[in-house]
Amino acid sequence: MHPDNCRRVLYAAGGDFPRLDQAAVKQFHIPESLLMENAGNEIGRKAASLYRQLNKNQPVVVICGPGNNGGDGLVIARYLIKHGIKTIVFIAASRQKINTSPVRREKLDLLEKYTKDIFFIKKINTFFSAACQHASLIIEALFGTGAGRALDGIYAEVINLLNTLSVPKLAADIPAGLGIKNSISLRADYTCTVQFFKEIFFSPAYASGCGKISVIKTDFPPALEKKYTRSIMLIKKPVLPEADTGRNKFSGGRVLICAGSSFYSGAPFLAAQGALCGGAQYVTVLAAGKPCNIPPACIFHQAADFFSSEDFSSRADLFTGASFILTGPGLGRNPQTTDFVEKIINLKDKTVIIDADGLYHLGKILSSKSFPGRIVITPHSGEFARLSGTEPEKLRSEPMTVIKDFYRKYKIAVILKDAASFFYNGEAFYFLPGHIPYLAKAGSGDILAGTLLAMLSLGQDIDQAAVNALALHGLAGKLASKKYGVHAPIEKLPECIARCLKKSEYEKS
Template sequence: MNSIQILTANEMRQLDQLTLQQQNITSYELMTRVGKYLFDFIITNNFITSEDHVVVVAGTGNNGGDGMLVAHHIHTRGIPTEIIIIGSQEQQTEESLKALKHCQHIPVHYVVETQDDSYKQLLDDATVIIDGIFGIGLTRDVEDPHKSVMNAMNQSYATVISIDIPSGIHADNGLQMGTAVHANHTLIVQNFKQGNLLNDAKDFSGLNHVIDVDIVQSLEFDIQYELPLSYLQGKLGKRHHNSYKYNYGNLLTIGGSKGMMGAPILSALAALRSGSGLSQVYVHDGDHKYLQNPYPDIMVDTYLGIEDVPQKIRRMDAIVFGPGLGKKNPLNMDILAHLLSTEIPLVIDADGLYYLKDLLKGYNTRGHLIITPHYKEMADFLGISIEDVIQQPVLYAKNIAHTYNVVVVLKGTCTIITNDIETYFSSNGTPGLAKAGTGDVLSGVIGSLLGRGLPPLDAAKIGVLMHSLAGQYAEEVYGEESMMASDVISMLPKVMDHVKA
């Protein structure tokens, strides 16, 4: 597994400092190494050839210093190179000034005021633009002259290579700060920063490449790793000939109400396609008339009141609570309270989270619970605004996991999976998954894995990846606009090939 620690900007700075101490080098010496390694990567991968005309756009910080040192190496190769520096010499860091000294034979153009638009022609003539405007030091919204230069870069036909992170993307939360550079490639220095993966990042980064520059790795930070699709390989054991359905999980999906009866069916079907031995939908008797179950494979049963529930769930290996449940029936609160009092592993999704909100405070945690909110559901759950969650998704996900001893799957372009102690980022999904019903599919896949006996964190990690991979396959066949939740389910058989030992 790819085990590159994902850091905050602050943690990255600490590792930079630790590197200087342990390797007894100056900050500029480290920058020199970074510049050389970035250049080597660029040349080895033919991102720049002798045919190109390169423009390096640098800010006044060390991200720009990295860029200028890359410019130095490119120029030394005899490849036409120019440098644009946004800001004045007085604003440049010590390291950036030293880097500039290495670029004596390269034409350098300072852009200090917006009125000066001589940079436009330079950018128009470039075939490759290297973006070293802001790295982890971006702290506020981008304004002119940076903004105008960045917009001109985005209009150019050149290949854009961003150093560390596309300029304008915040290194901690991946949000675009006013504007941001659209890169074709992002060369990430040593470690993923959270902002390389979260929120807007994927719409700006192009392909991410992590470049090892021998920066010291410390294990003292919270564990945060990227979750690659390769993690799926062989995660489910063989199905034995001498086995029967109860060996593969007896799953109950409690959900469905008037107008939302498809949700529990999607969830239950996804579970069957993920290998569950049995999958059953449990719906309130009064709502049963709205249910149309096209699959005889999915069993359906009904409850009238709370008294029906204990007997029903007795032999269940896992329960998914919430898909299509609605928020109107107070009985759901009693049912969930009962579920929480048992040892049965639970996935709580969608409307289920609405009921959970009031119950968790008195909940005796045993770590057998997975919640799967998207950002809005997370905001509602915490009673905060969605903007707050967007700003600090990792923090809130970890807080909930810690406070209630649950596994949190915070769904988004980069899904965050955490039990507070370990946190995983999966950005393997596709925009086509932003469609009704895909969340129900995910809860069914995770429920299936829980029912098979996987520990909650493993079930969440594997389930998220299976769902993303099925989404990728569905996109190949149906396209990102047209793909639907049921298409994702229909791709699960192909996904199972990867997951089986």
């Protein structure tokens, strides 16, 4: 059972989409020409709609490569011309290369019946540059999912030029060069992908190069979909519990925040604000160091300059009475604090959230542990790369693989914070798309962890709480950007979380 505010979508992983294409032709006897015609016409339909929305009078430029993605481009161009849109076609290959494929030769022959504005290019020239610079829309159909090596020569030159232009750019299937090691890639404003999302679209390293993504359907056999695709849950807006007039402050679970040290005095405040503004009704803060401005609505307990196992033993009642515990924000890296974190995660029948410096201490004890409680970690990419022992580049390019391997080994649920965020619970991936620059600030993660505590205390299970905390955090980030500006301090975020709890507010965002 998935949270109601998610949409299940299919995606093709790695090289699965080319194999799916081949299986459609060989096993189901669908002509390759028909597959190309369907894909090109559907992308052409999207491109024509976009052209009209842009409301410009200049031609559309279609740039085709030597392979089947280029063949799609030839069909796209024909569709646009048939629908009255002036179109100039550039082919970054020789006619002989196109003619090596009967299907691509057929598409070129058909296009030549509609227009003479078809130009074969071996290098960038003045005419090509001017046509691109003055176009209403550029459609890039150089390479799709079959490209296997870094772009060079004319292809790299074309992408270099396109990336300097402010003209809207639409990539057919995927932006050329995307995800290829050491390759330049198109920075598209729009990507019109065939049949399914592609796994690379969910990679923080590459997602920003795709722009707005839409999926066009071309009637692949359902049996192939089942064999060659996987699913992911896209997170939409938060779905929050209805107010219960019979609730009191003890109705929800009690939450405990263990945060701070002598060097990080603001972390307890931010985590507590995230919990309170997220709707938690009974919040206890155990803070080390000299915390600043603990919200007066919290029950406050003072620890020493840093946490140690003594703080756990001397305040056993706090841990016994709490249903949900957050530790990590501002803890620092004192070796004695590792013992404190270990005692917390050894608690049975507790849900424990570990963030920030708590992840450092978790890493010290991870290899020898099985965990009796339910643990959710909330790292950013750098923290998770260190914790999982993964190269940062691999994590950014293959986040789902790394997260799944980590869960398989430790049975710890993961919220990975990045330009786009993931939640994985061992069964399904949840994905929150979109980079929100306002949230890229110190303290943002403390507030997210506090908001997750609040969702749990409102009676939501871990999946619902994680999905809603991510959605609420992202929505509040957008609201804060709109209301205060992208450079406003992160202290504005909890207030915006509280506002987004009102359905009327987040529907406006």
